Amino acid sequence: MKTKFSLILLLFFSLISWSQQIEVSGVVTSASDGMPLPGVSVIVEGTSRGAVTDFDGKYTISIQSGQKLNFSYIGFKAQSIAITNQTTVNIALEEDVESLNEVVVVGYGTQKKADLTGAVSTVKTEAISRTPAAQITQGFQGQVAGVQISSQGSPGETPQIRIRGTNSLSGSNNPLFVVDGNFFDNIDFLNPSEIESVSVLKDASSASIYGVRAANGVIVITTRGGSYNKKPEISFSSYVGVQRAQNILKMANAEQFTTFALESGSQAEIESVEQAIQRFGRSRVNPNIPNVNTDWYDEVLRDAPIENYDIQVTGGSDKISYSLGGNFFSQQGILDMKNSFNRSNLRARIDAKATDWLKVGGNVLYSNAVQYGDEGSAWQLTYFAVPILPVFDNNFTEADPLPYSDAREIGYRGSQNPFPLMDNADRRGERRRIVSNFYTDFEILPKKLNFKSSLSYTYRGTNERIVQLPYFVTDEYQRSIEQSSITLNNGVGENYIWDNILTYKNNFGEDHDLTLIAGTSFRDEYGRNFGASGNFSPESSFVRNNDKTWYIQNTSPDSRTAYDGGFRNYGFSYFGRAEYQLMDKYLLNLSFRAEGTNKYDETYVYLPAFGLGWEISKESFMGNVDFVNYLKLRASWGRVANDAVGASNPLSANSITTVFNDTFYNGIEFETVEDNISWEFTDELNIGLSAYLFDNRLSLEADYFVKDTDNLVINVLQFIGTGSSRQNVGGVRNKGIELAATWRGQFSDDFSYSISGNFSTLDNEITSLAGQPVLETGTAEARQRIIVGQPINVFYGWEIDGVYQNEAEILADPAAQAAIAQGTDISPGYFRYKDRNGDGILDAEDRTYLGSPIPTFYYGGNIGLNYKDFDLNIAFYGQGGNVIFNSNRQEVIRTQGRNIDADLAINRWRGEGSTNSYPSSEGYRQVWNQRLSEFFLQDGDFFRIQNIQLGYTLKQEKLPEIRLTLTADRPFLWTKSFNGFNPEVGFDGRDTQTYPTPSVYSLGVQVKF
């Protein structure tokens, strides 16, 4: 410890004392045309000191003799010059689409970006680290074309990700994450600082080498390593911030609510207002309303802190490179209860050149996180709680711990108040992860043939404890000790992946470059879980306020239950890839994987892929086209298989119990239908174009893809009951266009900018249901459908043709008259539905498709500005083309005595001519107006400023580099018409009150020694 500390001290002194400085200046030009190059970065090697060339290609920099200057610029080969005593160094950089020489991590290896034929994107690590969030995927949003993220607000929860749409109805649609060779479907354990690179393998030809887990795309993440021959770098970074809910949904206030209730025609509701006045008094402002005006959202929400501290040390000698780090992240939830997420990570990575033919290395990451989950039901209660109910009601003098109000006291069916649930829940989840990878790399034939064997190991420990604590308000409104419970869920998992890869690289003559990869992969996935629950016993030593007593032994023995479960999956695969470049302009990639698992009867599955590329810009006929620096056409095809589809349930019998004579009887129920499931295959064609234009200032990627899943597992319905047999007989197609462009430029010497944007479309369509006319999804009240020619889960209901304004309109409408003849009451203020088939009767035949829950386009972008030591980055994201089902509004079907949103309360029909799109208060409560119609479906389009970051970097000779940042994350959101809280409702399009994504305002500092 002492030596380490002295080392740091020494380093620090060396920086300030040794100052044999030379001022070096010069001009950087392009070797091909001799023109000056602005924006070239000039950096003193091994330090972070640097300069940028001005518009005339000039630069000036201080350097010590003996150090090296590195010159780099996108599209040009980097150069390094050792400085002895020169004071002028002019450099001509050779053009070489440098960023295309950038090496991209692909399946089981790396490839030069220029040699890619599929659709592979990288996510910039800066974009991730700009986002103050627990989950790095939150920072992916809007960064990559074709990748859609639905973010999560609750601390510790994981955003949902889709790459190029929805391929499977019954299986998972989540991409595979490969972190240092380990497979994950969730990377909630990673901190942004731990990441070196992120590659998104979007199309099947790129992903299929990962086999049956890769059907939904693969995101390959490499954690940070050190570098050989590099001085140690210590970097410390931190941010602290506050999270605040945005776009809080406006609910009706007491006055609006009372007016709405009085107009409802419901005696019960009118009486409830009366009872509220009696219990809580009259408002002095308006004596007709109760003297209570609770804004429940205001009550349940809070500003919550978020903070992150991180330290990383990297470096290396000529034989060993290392990287070590640790960090602590902490976040409170914006829901005002015990709701938080803390995570501590430790990490180490060492790579060593043991001999000239053997390299070994390993890395270990340990992550320990504690989440206190939110009480999910609180959001719905908050929406529904009437504003004429206070949070506390002091009439309850016996209450313990707090006198929560009870809506039943004023005549409502439920108690409504979310606080008893929030205050008396303790939902703790502990997650521990060990992620490691060890490898040996033999060079069998120098530079030509090598063999790498790597073992990846993951440990997952989860420890969940959900406690429902007792409270007492009245005898009828309490959770007694006997009703209070503890539920434990413990899980342990271990995965091993052992990969053996042989790589052969050679050139044959000038024109032929060949790389061959052959490998095997063995996968062993193991999991065990155990859970128990019980209700606390008043005779035990259980104490409400002492979590040391929250144990199963303090529950009453007869209330205890336990379960266990487990799985063990094995997979074994052979794979190979051939990469061939002819004359550096004709590219061919072939890959193949044969994968076996013990999951389905059909043990092995074979997944081929190929890709072709043509670097048009290298053809002689392109020689005169000056503005094109680089142009490549790509086409690829691949097949992937999805193993996340549940295995066929063999016709089985389930255990049941029932009661006879006060005794449990055990029985079995036989399944009535049988599954027949095998692999789902998805074939994907991708055609793309990559280009660098206008002196490499504009980079462009365009892709068109068509994905067909032709043996989609669908439910083959039994026409009686809800049973169905799952079979591979359906089909779905996803197709789309993706565009990504970046423009870099400069206003003046010290003022540069970059603008990048991406735009994606997605067209999802069911292509086959094996002759079934339709599969019903959603609920009976809010029908969604799976039907050929429509996107998955399209909403299906009635169109609205306005609102009946008066009796005359009702009399004149045959559909209304037909309904009235059937006994339905229709009054002015009720919806007039479109009688689509014109038969004068409004019925099921008049339904139509009302919109898809899947956004049809989404886009994102960044604007970056650099002025002297300041930089500003603005990122945005938007999506649209989808509809969102406002299920809270329709909940009136089940529960009438509850609050409504202010939009409805204000805009309700209240007499002839008042509105043609909202029902009257009375009508809102009638079945006629509650059927799924356009009224309950709203445009899902939204645009959001994702992130604004202002940075200031202080680079001084004698001080460590210091960077200060101010960040506003997700500060502004515009929605087209959605009247909910959060337009990111997940991919099913149903707004059932999800935890809102907060805005975060933070202050950050980063120090590098």
Add this chain to the structure above:
Amino acid sequence: MKQIFNFRLILFTLSVFLFTCSEKLDEEPENQTLVNEIDYSSEELAFGTLIGAYQNFQSVGWEQIPLLSVRGDDVNAGGQGDQQGFADTDNYIYDNNYWMYNVFFENWAEDIVQVTAQISALERFRDGGVDSDLIDQYIAECKVLRGFMTLQLSRLFGDVYKINTLDFTQIEVATKDDLMEWISDQMDEATPFLLDVAPNQRQDLPGGITKYTALTVKAIANLEIEDYQSVADATGEIINSGKFQLFNDYYELFKIPGKLANENIWEIQYSDFGQASGENVSHLYAFYGPQNWTAAVEEATSGWGFYEPSLKYIKFMLDRNETVRLETSVLFTNDGIDEILTDPDYQNLPAFVSNTTRDGDIINNYSRANFASGKHYLPSNQLTPGRTAYGTNKNYTVLRYAEVLLMYAEALTRGANGTAGTASEAVNIVRARAGMPALANVTSQDVMDEKFAELGMEWGVRFYDMVRLGNFDELSYDGRTFSSDKVFLPYPLEQLDLSFILSEYANNNN
């Protein structure tokens, strides 16, 4: 050279390992019970299969029996301001999109399929060597379950699926009359194999189906198609068996003391196992309960107020000078009593017409209704200490001997020949228990009135009687109008969407 050697070593270890790896692919998945692993020679599992069939019926949802019965003139929806579709149904306004219709149709048809699957599984146990007589008995019990569920489904929706096979291509929609004939035949097939005891005397399965359950279901099916002689025969056989008596205390019959009473031919059984906490299998009686009460046992929670005895029923009972049956059937609020008193003909109400029950629970006024159902009420002092939910531990009566006696009497007054005494004798047994004087020479109308008084609020008996007799005037009360087109609920939209067979049938028969 050294490198080459290393490489060979690697290849060798690799090939050994690859071989062992491939073997792992043949491992079975963990933690599953496969059908072909079930021991079909096990008598215990065969019994478990029977229990599985019962469980389908015993897990009936809270909304389902109310939907069967709400249209009667004995009961109203009480759903003011909530569950509009339920209230509309009570008023004979039907919406095929209303969720309760769909849930009922879907669940009951599915349960019938499930019971059929249990029957076919039982045949496998027979092939596996389990005592064939036992299998016959179990299958017969399943047939009674299936018959009863089909009967209720058909009462509600008219022509529905006849399900007696798992081969769905063979399933058709049958007319209600066909179904009743089929149920009657099924009961005839089952009867010889069933135990000849009262259900509460069954040792292996207390309260399970016996011969007399089958005969009762047969009688109801025949009542529906007005085959009164078959009704008289089936009910006569039950009466003549001498195995049933009416429970002495009508009030307690529907409460804890009435669990597995000798009067009960069928109950859905629930239990909290006498424990203050932990396992509890219960029905959601809160739906029927008063929305506001001051319970004798303070912690006991009230109900939702969705099931309200009609004023018509109450006045009918008062007119007859009924005592215990009215007290048992109706919980009165003060608002409700005031409403009765607004009628000058009802100024002298008996003492039991009070908002305090004999067990000391005070029924407070609440907005949704004036009265609550007494037969679905469990006094708070009968709750197991520690339990608070309304009606916990109470069984749900399905069929009882009083109904058998009255069906017998009705069949005789409609011309059938009886072997178990006269209609008057049967009616007077029921009346005597209710503290009502004996009648002589009962007429059909007397029997119908007696059924109204005795079976009010129970399973829609009253409604289906009036429908069968075409007595729509009785059903047209309190501003409602009943007509022949209102007899059946429309097929749920969901089910029409799901089933070609049903939608085609609906199109052809409209």
